[in-house]
Every structure is written in C-alpha cells, then in structure tokens.
Amino acid sequence: MNITCCLCIRNCEKFLPNIFRNLDSLNKKFNNLSIIFVYDNCSDNTEKLLKEYTYTKKYNVFLINNNTNTSPHRTQRIANARNKAIEFMYKSIKTDFHFMIDADDVNCNEWNIDLIEKYLLIDTWDSLSFNRPSYYDMWALLYGDFKHHCWGFKNNSVNVIEYMKKDIIDKLDNLKPDELFECISAFNGFAIYRTPVFKNITYDGLYSNIKNVITDYERQKNLEILRKHIPNLYIDENHTEICEHIFYHVNAIKQNNARIRISKFCLF
DSSP: EEEEEEEESSSOTTTHHHHHHHHHHHHHHHEEEEEEEOOSSOSSSHHHHHHHHHHSSSSSEEEEOOOTOSSHHHHHHHHHHHHHHHHHHHHHOOEEEEEEEEEEEEGOOOHHHHHHHHHHHOHHHSSEEEOTTTTHHHHGOOTTTBBOOOOOEESSSHHHHHHHHHHHHHHHHHHHOOOOEEEEEETTTTEEGGGGGGGGOOOOBHHHHTTTOOOOOHHHHHHHHHHSSSSEEEEETTTTTTOHHHHHHHHHHHHHOOEEEEEEEOOO
C-alpha cells in the first residue's frame, strides 16, 4: 500500500510533537508512507519544528510553504491548503490511500494503527472517518435528510447541533461491529480516502459554491424535518462559510459515486 498523509498547519507548535509521534508509528506499520505538510503564516515555532522533522526523517516528507494563502474566510484558507496538498500528491506521489489529518489537539492522542490497517483491507468504503467518545465534528457532517450545514440556520443553530449530535451518536452506537454508517459528509479530524476515487475533486469553503450541488429542495426538506423538533428555525442564506469537507465529499458522490462512511469505532 502507498499511503500519503496530508496535514494543513498554522500555529500548531504545541501539538506537533504528538502528531510526529503518531506519524512515526504509522510509518512503522506501513513502509510506503509519504507525508505532506502545508503550512502558512505561522507566528510560533511551527515552521522550525516542521523543518527539523522533515530533515531528520528517512521516509518521504514534503514541506510546502503556502504563505500566499490570505483569503479573509477561514474555511477558504483551509480549503486552499488542503487543495495544495492533494494537488502535490496527485502530481508527485504514487498513492493508493491518502489520509487527511487535522494537526491540532484532536490528533494528539495515540492512534490505533491496527484499526487503520484493518479498514485499509476492506473494500466497502471510499472515504472513512471514525467515531469519538463524544462525536464532535458536526460542522463537517451531513447524512440522510440532513443536507444543510449545522451553522446555516437563523436563531437556533446551537439547538440544531445538539439535536444532530444526539442523533448521530445513537445511530453509531446501534451499528453492528462490522457495519459502517453511510453518510454524505463526515470528517471528525481524521479521514482516509481511496485516492483514485477522489481525483479531480477539490475542497471549497464557501456556502455560495455548495449551493450549486445541494438543491434548494433538499435544504427545505432538511428545514421541515428539523422544525418538528426545533421551533422558529430558518435557513440563513447570508452565512458565507461552510466546512470545506462538505464540498469535497458531496462532489465525490455526485461525480464518482464515492461511498462516504463512518466507523463506529474510535481511532484515538
């Protein structure tokens, strides 16, 4: 297996030692490992630590300075960085699977490398993310009739998040051990991708662009379902940003029939 890990980084100095430890553990299990760090505009010692790590490792580590990444929208800056990583990967590295990894406290605990290996040998998914003791990444999550992002509602987005969080936890808890949860988008800080299925698919963090692939009818249906539980709920069409993973996953489904799944098991 050829595996590439993609990490987009800004001011992650305090998390990097644990991130490096996990990447080294991954390399012990998989010999054909490459790592791409894309960083930009760091004001701490992140750049210094990344360069030290890059120069001392014997396996393939690539460091990309993305200092022109200056969009006023945080989600678009993250999307630009992720796109920079996968663009380099497709051009320069032979890859069967790529891992998209957040370089913050989410990934500081030790990874279950055996769980990763188990799923790499199972062909029932194209994108796979993992559960957590308390599922937290509602921002990237779409499933079933929930096709509008959780922060895209007026007045009651917090209640939407609480409702969806309880629902997704119940659904994952009720899965059989060998069953994966089918969804539209999920990330949770760490996700594995079957690389050929996602070729020519890019990230985007602007709500105006996701509106081209999720219809008004689908958003309205989502709203009607939530209104049964949450009163005075309206879609906020002025919310500029959207989680960049949603655009990536939805387009992969529409263009390549990608199978986006969640494991009930925790990776860390």
